[in-house]
Amino acid sequence: MKLLYNGQLLNDDEVQLSLSNRAFQFNDGFFETAIIKDGQIRFWPDHLQRLHDAAKTLQLALPESLFHILNGTAILDLAQQNIAFNHGRIKLKVWRSGSGLYTPETNHADWLLTVTPITSSAQTPLKVGICEAVFTSYTFFSHFKGPNSLVYVLAGLEKKKRGYDDMLVLSRDGFVSELISSNIFWIKDKELYTPDLQTGCINGILRRNILRWCAAKNINVHQVQANLENLITAEAVFATNVTGIRFIKEINEYQFAGMHELIGAIQEEWQL
Structure with missing residues (x-):
């Protein structure tokens, strides 16, 4: 190579x-x-x-x-x-x-x-666990890739051990932050939510584009510090990174719907 x-x-x-x-x-x-x-x-x-x-x-x-x-x-x-x-x-x-x-x-x-x-990744919905080994923390360098990689490595080991497709990593304060290599979004009452960068999550590239697209379309999107109880009452949950969008069907024992019209519109916008 x-x-x-x-x-x-x-x-x-x-x-x-x-x-x-x-x-x-x-x-x-x-x-x-x-x-x-x-x-x-x-x-x-x-x-x-x-x-x-x-x-x-x-x-x-x-x-x-x-x-x-x-x-x-x-x-x-x-x-x-x-x-x-x-x-x-x-x-x-x-x-x-x-x-x-x-x-x-x-x-x-x-x-x-x-x-x-690379080959196209599988698009089957994700079964996600809640990470117990590590947490994210906000710093002035937590929004880009590299300095905090050990957090995601340890989360990956826990994913493998517990048999999940991915892990939801919480912030040290217990707020929803991100998955191992993806940002997370959820929909409630036709409005979109995603963790605030203050939770320590990566400022993902597709995340940025979704926020801009929502602003242009006058779609309400909220960057929040939300606890797990807020997430599990969502209508639909999905993960995003530069490879595309993955539906999340389950977080621990909590089940979510699959397709949602808002997610379909996002996928259509970038042909994901």
Whole structure:
């Protein structure tokens, strides 16, 4: 497989990272994932905005080589080479250069970008458990991907152990926050609800687009700090990430309806 490392096109077995690499030593960085569908990078402007927000928050100086790649055709060229042009996943990892301990030696950044082919995910409704092992917490960096990854890893282990399709992670205050790799929405009385970023959830790309779409359509949408009792009385519940929308049929023993006209309208808008 080909990849891009600091602007160089390499085979994956040619990449050599030092043991002092700060991504390895301290998780000092972030990552961004996006989907290619039929030669188009879906929601690319939103991904770029979140990337810049993450870099600014972590005080990382993005190199010129990365700007050149992000604004050119190199990503789609790489997708062609890796047979991922029709349906692929982009993953961009950015981390602080240099060594040092907790106090960095520099704010310059290194980066690595891969594009891998994927197949369409199953669209069967999800059976979700309530995570007991970990909680989300709001910080100034909790809205992007990378710094809090261990929360989702441990939630994934609990999902596997307990035999669920996904896990609902609550905030430390007991509010509904998110799933392992998806935002969560629910519908009550024809109005849409989703957790506020103050719960510590990721500011997902499809989440952003749904909020904008609702505002344009004058659909009431509420970003809330809601407890579990509020969620389980919903008419319908669904999960969103850049791969699409999944219905949630069950959270623990609580059952939910499947299709809802509002969800259908959202799916139709982006052909999800």
